Amino acid sequence: MLGSLLRQMVGGMERIPEEIWRAFQERRKDIGGCGPQLVDVMKMLQLITSSQHTFIVIDALDECMAVQRLRLLGLLKKILDKSPGTRVFVTGRPHIGDEIEQRLAGQVVSVSVTPRKADIITYLRVRLSEDVTPEAMDASLEEDILDKIPENIPEMCVVGWC
Numbered sequence: 001m002l003g004s005l006l007r008q009m010v011g012g013m014e015r016i017p018e019e020i021w022r023a024f025q026e027r028r029k030d031i032g033g034c035g036p037q038l039v040d041v042m043k044m045l046q047l048i049t050s051s052q053h054t055f056i057v058i059d060a061l062d063e064c065m066a067v068q069r070l071r072l073l074g075l076l077k078k079i080l081d082k083s084p085g086t087r088v089f090v091t092g093r094p095h096i097g098d099e100i101e102q103r104l105a106g107q108v109v110s111v112s113v114t115p116r117k118a119d120i121i122t123y124l125r126v127r128l129s130e131d132v133t134p135e136a137m138d139a140s141l142e143e144d145i146l147d148k149i150p151e152n153i154p155e156m157c158v159v160g161w162c
Helices: 003-010 020-030 038-051 064-081 094-103 115-127 137-150
Strands: 053-058 086-092 108-113 154-162
Touching: 003 038, 020 038, 038 064, 053 064, 064 086, 064 094, 086 094, 094 108, 115 137
Parallel strands: 053 086
Antiparallel strands: 086 154, 108 154
């Protein structure tokens, strides 16, 4: 994920910093031409984020495996510590809120977002109208879908770095 983040940042730059260019060139010479190791990626990210305002957005962090999620949060903390102009915005379900607050040193603002029932019903109606086998559903089943699903949608938790 951090390698992808680095690629996006470098891709948006007018000029690639010499240190980053050299590091990539050196890795290409290695057997197999592997990309930079995590420690190198971190150094490059810190170099970029320490020299410019940076916004990092990570969606659905709760879908990441717990071990990887904790490691990622720890690495983001290291970037934030060395880059005061960097902000991180993370979305995920409420069960990871404590992990985020602990790993990012309590400097997190958490905003709970719950979708409106009417919006969910509208979305479901659109998806049901696109069903390629409409004969498989009768009015009773459609009514159950439009009644039960909106009642069971969990709240989302949006966490932003301040």
